Amino acid sequence: MSASTRVLIVDDQMMVREGFSVLLNAQRDIEVIGEAVDGRDAVAKVRELRPDVVLMDIRMPEMNGIEATREIVAADTSARVLVLTTFDLDEYVYEALRAGASGFLLKDASARQLAEGVRVVASGDALLAPSVTRRLITEFARSAPVRRGSVGVGSGSGSVQVEELTDRETEVLILIAQGLSNAEIADRLVVAESTIKTHVSRVLVKLGLRDRTQAAVYAYESRLITPS
16 A cells, blocks of 8 residues: 655644644545644744645745745755635735745635645646636736746747747647646647656756646746736
8 A cells, every 4th residue: 555645734723724634634545744833833844744745824924825835845845835725816826836836725625626636736747726727827927027048939830939948848838837637738749648748857857847837837937828
């Protein structure tokens, strides 16, 4: 039997922490290993407990979720941050994604959605709730500055080509930002899924990105995709 995904819950409301803890501990493959009451506490607990996933609230006293996410990612731990939000298009969620969060989850999510969100972020294999994530990223990318020196004009259709990437890698990056899974990208490009996995890995390494969510943020900020 494979090891359980270890989760740290961060929220300044006790009822929220306890509720999520009960829901997640009911899953055979997920274990809540600790709780934190604010961002500063979260940074310390991540260092101490080494969770796989951190369920991170945004608005908290002492240190908010954005600052905590930035510190956790900068510490180069293996923990992936899943941001909790009440939505609707909370500007802080986008800042958290830019800080290095791997995705976000609505606080009114069902037990099934909560558990699946943790699994998705732990795997790093796909964007969480692609259609909703894309909506949020698109909205806030409207005012995001273009990354200077990182993009240039590519050939065909007036598209933007990221200088570090090949044409095919750029194409894969765009499809990631559109919320497609590896299987869907493989089907779209008529290649093997293993080939797409290789392309995704190369994109992340070349651009110095941690996962697909950061790749999607990068694509929007670089104007590879124009918000509609």
